[in-house]
Amino acid sequence: MNITIVGAGYVGLVSGACFSEFGFNVTCVDKDIDKINKLKDGVIPIYEPQLEDLVKKNIFANRLHFENDLSKSFDISDSIFIAVGTPTNSRDNSANLIYVYKVIEEIVSLINIKNKPKLIVTKSTVPVGTGQEIIKLISNLRPELKLYDHFDIASNPEFLREGSAIEDFMRPDRVVCGVESEFAKEIMQKLYRPLNLRETPILFTGRETAELIKYASNGFLATKISFINEISDICEKVGADVQQVAKGIGLDGRIGSKFLHPGPGFGGSCFPKDTRALAEIGKKYKARSRIIESVIDINENRKLNMVKKVQDAIGNLKNKSISILGLTFKPNTDDMRESPSIIIVSELLNMCKKLRVYDPAGMDNAKKMSEFNGVEWCQNAYDCIKNTDAMVLITEWNEFRALDLIKVKTLLKQPIVIDLRNVYSKEYMQEVGINYVSVGRS
């Protein structure tokens, strides 16, 4: 089985490396020449645990290849996966499909009607009905190409999480395949057969259903986060402890304990844009999702509320210097897309005298963002904290969990720690003599 994956970003590269590990012959294609040249040399352009070893191993086994040009692997490929970005449309908050359709145009120009049909698989997160739109586009561009005779479209949304992407791809909770023909079903079955050993549920649905499952999943998870964030606000007012509330509700099997961690709001390349796109899908089909619309609002306000929390803890910020630990939207990734730190840092920059920041993997990407212009970049956590008036923890990297808090206290000008992820023990902070503010723990 030969596969081509177009788009060698977080999803395309991880999927390509894992499919090649399953034993398939995979070519990852990306228009970014620099990225492809690096990958050919085994250099990984993103931070993702375990990925480098897997890529190197499969390049060496001659099962994983990288190209700039889709035509190099097209003829030999049974299926072509599309894994390009689907960012928010600036006009109306829907998903922007420009990159997906560009790939379709390329594919259409390469289909040879004398060859076996090609299965085009959307792995990018695309709105409901995109598969159908692709069929229309193909028949407009080349009317002689017939569905099933020359091509077919499947939806195979991806659920991996950055930071544990390899594990998630190799041991997923489920795989969802939206297919409309036996031909598509057979190919998808072959591709995911290696997961049968682990008894992974493979759910075959219609294409529209698969497309919606992805948005509904992300919408639900984002809702859990906004829900616990609202509950944490109530906890602060009434003197309850949100950690215990989350535990108390999470132990109910109908609710589950995951995604019940209060914090500065969700970010990243998926939840913000996918909740916006889901709200737009609801509006488009006159079936508005008021829950999702509220979740988006709550999350936007959440970041500003965290700025207020810092202000309340420190007082007048005018002559103060603040240290920020953690910039990425979660640990174990270098992804800065829509990280809550962007709003928090840019707001604090306007209010305080000096802002020192440190993140173990996200600083190269943060340096490219104008919102960070004016911060002082630091070498490590202790260097960052030194001589500042307060420390604010935004991302819960493991190395921050293990900080020597006595040292932290001596490095800070004032012993104030604002922990937006609840990683430290309140009692220990008190023992050390740090003025400690966390989330939902009065």
Ligand SMILES: NC(=O)c1ccc[n+]([C@@H]2O[C@H](COP(=O)([O-])OP(=O)(O)OC[C@H]3O[C@@H](n4cnc5c(N)ncnc54)[C@H](O)[C@@H]3O)[C@@H](O)[C@H]2O)c1
């Ligand atoms: N990142 C995640 O955690 C995650 C998880 C699940 C689903 N998704 C979805 O997967 C899709 C991809 O996300 P990502 O984070 O991997 O994006 P990304 O931005 O990291 O990668 C996209 C890649 O596509 C390439 N590209 C764009 N147009 C191209 C073209 N015409 N030809 C060749 N290459 C092209 C870009 O150069 C880039 O390298 C999105 O729809 C996203 O919503 C992402």
